[in-house]
Amino acid sequence: MDPHLLRTFVAVARCGSFSRAASELGYTQSAVSQHIAALEADLGTSLVNRRPVVPTPEGQRLLEHAGPILLRLDAARAEITKMVQAPPDRLVVGLSPLAFMADIVAANHVRVLPRAEVVTGVAQGTLDLGLVDGIAAPSDPLNLPDVAPMATVGVAERPLVVVFPHDHPLARRKRINLADLADAQWIDAPESAIPLAQLRSASGTDGFRAALRYEGTHVPGLLQMAAAGHGLILLPQPMVDGLPAVPITRLVHRVELISIPSSGVSTIPTH
Structure with missing residues (x-):
């Protein structure tokens, strides 16, 4: 063909x-x-x-x-x-919005992209490196699409928390199972929170239906909507400040560095 x-x-x-x-x-x-x-x-x-x-x-x-x-x-x-080809003069790094790492500022060129575009960008050579994120069991790799042979390295694992409004009956829980929230109202924010499709996959349920869709990457605005009671969101714990947030059991937010093995680029430049 x-x-x-x-x-x-x-x-x-x-x-x-x-x-x-x-x-x-x-x-x-x-x-x-x-x-x-x-x-x-x-x-x-x-x-x-x-x-x-x-x-x-x-x-x-x-x-x-x-x-x-x-x-x-x-x-x-x-x-x-x-x-x-000779190594490029600049290092182009793509990252999904929740995969930001402080050391990435040493790169020559940074692009914030949807998760799928980071993976395809590395595969097609428009990105030298990618940082992608998702949810996984501790120490487990992310389930990335098989679009090309890629080298992957786990660079961070952070606790995951559900953000509740202050008056929510579950806001004072110590921890909570993700599956217990399958029937709750959620905000569908695929690029500024953990996508609901990942929640369904991780919990093995077909719940987690959206009460509202949020298209954008502005996490502070999304947090305000969750605080106002428009729906729950799942985020890495370091991104949540001043709102009731309950840790999820047995799952973490994982960030992985991806590259083409033959590219000669395998690490993020640091200060």
């Missing part, structure tokens, strides 16, 4: 238009049509309905494979390129 044809197919499916995909890729519309026709001939089935331009069931299934395939190809190209 030709990856150039696959990239064209992904662009058409995303844009919902042959002409918009052609503009995005720098091709003519005729070339895009030829790419789709060639891919359909290779696979022996129709992949895109023309009016409207949407994937067929077979095309939708191919899309599920296409993302990981293309990301792996990008990762392979980035790794080989780094093996043959």
Whole structure:
């Protein structure tokens, strides 16, 4: 399967238009049509309905494979390129919002990105290093997406706490099990608190439904919303100050350093 044809197919499916995909890729519309026709001939089935331009069931299934395939190809190209090129003059480090480390200020260039973009950025070579965070049992590694061979090093483990409003009946607990809060009201803040999907996975339940969604990375504002009773949030203990916060049992907030093994960059520069 030709990856150039696959990239064209992904662009058409995303844009919902042959002409918009052609503009995005720098091709003519005729070339895009030829790419789709060639891919359909290779696979022996129709992949895109023309009016409207949407994937067929077979095309939708191919899309599920296409993302990981293309990301792996990008990762392979980035790794080989780094093996043959001189080390870069600047060190570009990406980090998820809750993965900030004080030593990172010695890097030349820092980007705060969603967790998934940190992983893909390292895989594709746009980031030299990444710091990603999540919840895990003590000393257990994070469950990161398998997008490329990566070196991972645990650099921090911190207690996790649930933030309650002052008048909440559980605010004075010594500790609490995460599963006991599955039916509580939560704030869905995927980039400024622990994502609810991670809570469901860690607790083995399908609870933790959002009463409110918070899109942003401003943790002080999120804390104010939790204090006002809009919903619970789960954060690393050092980020919570002056609010009732109850530690979670048997889970920690873990930060890992990720890199491509052949990149020649394996540590965060320090002062």
